[in-house]
Amino acid sequence: MFDLVIVANRLPVDRIKLPDGSNGWRTSPGGLVTAIEPVMRSNHGVWIGWPGGTDGDEELFSADGLDLAPMSMSAEEIQLFYEGFSNGCLWPLYHDVVVKPEFHREWWDAYVGVNQRFAEKAASLAAEGATVWVQDYQLQLVPQMLRTLRPDLRIGFYLHIPFPPAELFQQLPWRRQILEGLLGADLVGFQLPGAAQNFVRLVRQRVGHKTHRDLVYLPDGRTVRAAAFPISIDAKGFEDMARDPEVEARADEIREALGSPRTVFLGVDRLDYTKGIFARLRAFAEVMKEGHFSVEDAVFVQVAVPSREQVEEYRILRDEIERLVGRINGDLGEIGRPAIHYLHSSYPRKEMAALYRMADIMVVTPYRDGMNLVAKEYVATRFENDGALVLSEFAGAADELRQAYLVNPHDINGMKQALRDAYDASDKEAAKRMKAMRRTVTQNDVKAWADSFLAALAQVETHAKAVRPTA
Numbered sequence: 354m355f356d357l358v359i360v361a362n363r364l365p366v367d368r369i370k371l372p373d374g375s376n377g378w379r380t381s382p383g384g385l386v387t388a389i390e391p392v393m394r395s396n397h398g399v400w401i402g403w404p405g406g407t408d409g410d411e412e413l414f415s416a417d418g419l420d421l422a423p424m425s426m427s428a429e430e431i432q433l434f435y436e437g438f439s440n441g442c443l444w445p446l447y448h449d450v451v452v453k454p455e456f457h458r459e460w461w462d463a464y465v466g467v468n469q470r471f472a473e474k475a476a477s478l479a480a481e482g483a484t485v486w487v488q489d490y491q492l493q494l495v496p497q498m499l500r501t502l503r504p505d506l507r508i509g510f511y512l513h514i515p516f517p518p519a520e521l522f523q524q525l526p527w528r529r530q531i532l533e534g535l536l537g538a539d540l541v542g543f544q545l546p547g548a549a550q551n552f553v554r555l556v557r558q559r560v561g562h563k564t565h566r567d568l569v570y571l572p573d574g575r576t577v578r579a580a581a582f583p584i585s586i587d588a589k590g591f592e593d594m595a596r597d598p599e600v601e602a603r604a605d606e607i608r609e610a611l612g613s614p615r616t617v618f619l620g621v622d623r624l625d626y627t628k629g630i631f632a633r634l635r636a637f638a639e640v641m642k643e644g645h646f647s648v649e650d651a652v653f654v655q656v657a658v659p660s661r662e663q664v665e666e667y668r669i670l671r672d673e674i675e676r677l678v679g680r681i682n683g684d685l686g687e688i689g690r691p692a693i694h695y696l697h698s699s700y701p702r703k704e705m706a707a708l709y710r711m712a713d714i715m716v717v718t719p720y721r722d723g724m725n726l727v728a729k730e731y732v733a734t735r736f737e738n739d740g741a742l743v744l745s746e747f748a749g750a751a752d753e754l755r756q757a758y759l760v761n762p763h764d765i766n767g768m769k770q771a772l773r774d775a776y777d778a779s780d781k782e783a784a785k786r787m788k789a790m791r792r793t794v795t796q797n798d799v800k801a802w803a804d805s806f807l808a809a810l811a812q813v814e815t816h817a818k819a820v821r822p823t824a
């Protein structure tokens with residue numbers, strides 16, 4: 354039995370087949386595990402999640418001293434719960450309906466079923482009075498299901514993506530069930546205050562509970578708090594990596610391979626329609642076409658990390674972007690000098706750091722993004738206070754990184770101007786902006802995020818005991 358239970362769609366490791374045919378594990382270190390690992394260690398924690406694949410093995414195991422509880426998923430569940438309801442319905446709905454969400458009853462049924470299994474697993478592993486922290490949009494029903502099974506628990510929920518305004522959320526045929534699912538938690542955390550307000554307003558309008566500021570009063574006497582906890586990164590870890598001579602050498606090597614242009618623009622995103630990749634490449638190409646810089650002066654490196662490739666919308670998007678890159682390079686490129694270097698691949702973390710180090714201008718232009726960690730990671734690696742960040746107003750990160758070149762990604766001319774401004778900026782101007790952004794990112798790192806969420810959860814008045822803060 355565990356005093357702290359993390360429930361997330363994915364485990365922080367991938368299941369792999371070893372050469373002898375047996376099962377092995379490869380850690381996939383992300384921001385979340387870096388944040389949560391220390392709390393898990395000081396609180397006898399366990400992490401429940403899907404290890405990828407369809408293997409039915411659900412035996413508990415440890416990796417790097419962390420206790421992990423795999424949740425198996427059938428091929429049908431992957432299709433209906435994960436690709437369907439989570440990524441074909443909730444993801445677009447919560448991101449401003451950038452593409453049209455699909456509402457299918459069989460997807461919903463699978464979502465309910467998988468959430469129930471997650472809740473049961475958490476109920477079976479949590480010690481009396483334990484703290485359970487449920488993560489993200491795939492598991493919004495877990496808090497209520499778990500509370501029914503285990504009223505003794507202290508339950509927190511954190512949403513990594515935006516929470517939409519009532520006008521959009523209302524479209525969801527199962528809007529009330531989702532709100533009630535979340536209300537099973539004692540504390541519901543969001544990236545931004547606006548999202549928390551959207552939630553409280555919807556609860557008042559749709560479920561009819563009494564609310565006051567960030568609190569919801571339930572008829573059974575319980576109180577639920579909804580508040581913002583903007584997520585961050587392991588800023589020191591990224592800076593240390595950036596200072597590694599190997600990473601520095603690799604950054605130089607990449608620039609040379611690009612033909613040593615004066616300025617390198619960089620985009621790094623999961624290949625997702627929310628990220629605004631198409632519009633940003635168009636804007637860059639137009640600036641180049643208009644003669645503001647040539648292929649000798651500037652190139653754009655776009656890393657598009659493969660994502661959700663089984664979902665139709667993502668296949669269409671990939672084709673569109675690749676057609677555009679081909680057209681731009683055909684129009685503007687010269688022999689040995691494409692205008693856009695497009696990479697459809699994922700990379701080790703060190704290579705990511707080398708990419709950030711070699712880039713003069715990082716371009717992050719999502720139509721809607723909960724936070725966007727890439728923007729913060731870029732800032733963390735610029736320990737010499739050089740480089741510039743072009744950032745969408747619609748990324749959560751824009752609330753904190755006010756000194757970025759902020760853009761509206763729907764406004765191509767505005768984006769072109771921001772690219773030009775960043776390109777033309779003096780070293781002094783760039784350093785002033787970067788210094789301020791670095792201060793923000795270093796002071797508010799991911800450990801501070803996890804600690805503040807868990808401290809707020811510990812303060813909620815329940816009968817359960819609280820987790821200890823990290824050492």
Ligand code: GDG
Nearest residue numbers: 513514584623658698699700701702722723724725726727
């Ligand atoms: C969701 C929300 C919110 C990317 N490519 C590679 C790689 N990455 C890493 C980045 C970064 C992370 O993945 C991506 O995080 P983002 O925040 O940019 O975007 P989402 O994946 O959409 O994340 C988002 C986040 O959750 C956290 O709450 O900020 O708004 O949408 O850390 O570095 N890492 C490696 N190789 C890659 O090729 N190793």
